[in-house]
Amino acid sequence: MGRNVGLNIIWICSIVAMLSIIDVSEAADYTVGDSFGWNVPTNESFYIDWASNKTFFVGDNLFFNWNGDHMVGIEREATHYDNCNTSAVGLLIGSSFRYTIPETGPYYFLCTVGDHCARGQKFSINVRSLNSEAPSSPQPDSAAPPISFGILVAFFSCFALHMLTTTFKV
Ligand SMILES: *[C@@H]1O[C@H](CO)[C@@H](O)[C@H](O)[C@H]1NC(C)=O
Ligand SMILES: *[C@@H]1O[C@H](CO)[C@@H](O)[C@H](O)[C@H]1NC(C)=O
Ligand SMILES: *[C@@H]1O[C@H](CO)[C@@H](O)[C@H](O)[C@H]1NC(C)=O
Numbered sequence: 001m002g003r004n005v006g007l008n009i010i011w012i013c014s015i016v017a018m019l020s021i022i023d024v025s026e027a028a029d030y031t032v033g034d035s036f037g038w039n040v041p042t043n044e045s046f047y048i049d050w051a052s053n054k055t056f057f058v059g060d061n062l063f064f065n066w067n068g069d070h071m072v073g074i075e076r077e078a079t080h081y082d083n084c085n086t087s088a089v090g091l092l093i094g095s096s097f098r099y100t101i102p103e104t105g106p107y108y109f110l111c112t113v114g115d116h117c118a119r120g121q122k123f124s125i126n127v128r129s130l131n132s133e134a135p136s137s138p139q140p141d142s143a144a145p146p147i148s149f150g151i152l153v154a155f156f157s158c159f160a161l162h163m164l165t166t167t168f169k170v
Contacts, residue, residue, distance in 0.1 A: 027059040027100070032123075038066040038111070044120030047109075051123045057130050062099045062109075070121070073112040074099070081108035081124060084117035104129045 032038050033050055041047065064072050073089030075081050080088050089112055093099075101107065110122035 027061055028057070029061045029063065030054065030056075031063045031065065032109075038064040038070055038072065039068070039121070040111075040116050041120045046120055047123035048120075051125050054125075056101060056125045056127045058101055058104055058127055059130075060101050060127075062101065063096075064099065065096045069113050070116065071112045072097070072099070073110045073117075075108035075110070076106065078106070078108060078124070081110055081122065084110060084115075084122065086110065086112040086117065101127050103127065 108124045110117040
């Protein structure tokens with residue numbers, strides 16, 4: 001009986017530890033353009049500058065907020081982005097929305113309304129997997145810490161519970 005309970009607790013410990021690991025890779029939230037939102041900027045480099053010092057990971061959320069007439073086009077290839085060709089954007093979504101980055105690799109965002117893209121309402125990012133962090137480059141606040149305090153707490157709580165149940169042969 002005591003042995004079975006011990007085995008069950010090891011299973012529970014494993015599940016708790018896995019849930020802790022999932023918690024470590026918590027996604028980062030970004031408001032595109034920060035307080036300026038998703039609008040036509042006064043200079044063409046605004047969104048490129050905004051994105052340039054950030055590292056994006058799969059599962060991160062991009063929030064596009066705007067008033068007035070804008071759209072978000074999402075492209076996976078550079079050609080249409082470079083010349084603001086909005087006739088072939090991969091995805092069009094109206095009104096404010098949240099985009100959760102599904103995969104690694106390049107993403108190109110542009111406004112498909114009028115000449116907004118040509119006036120700088122566009123940016124590209126290169127999305128990395130959580131396992132591919134380069135240790136030498138400085139990480140923004142989106143980077144997950146390598147070791148979670150939660151994992152240690154979960155591990156030692158489970159271990160303590162295991163010792164208690166084996167000691168008292170519940
Ligand atoms: C670029 O445009 C943004 C948004 O209009 C503005 O906040 C920022 O000051 C501009 N930067 C420069 C260098 O003009
Ligand atoms: C825009 O993209 C479409 C679809 O790929 C293409 O047929 C068209 O020639 C492109 N236009 C320009 C100006 O590049
Ligand atoms: C990125 O740049 C912005 C403004 O230029 C600054 O406020 C922010 O702290 C920078 N982030 C990092 C991670 O360097």
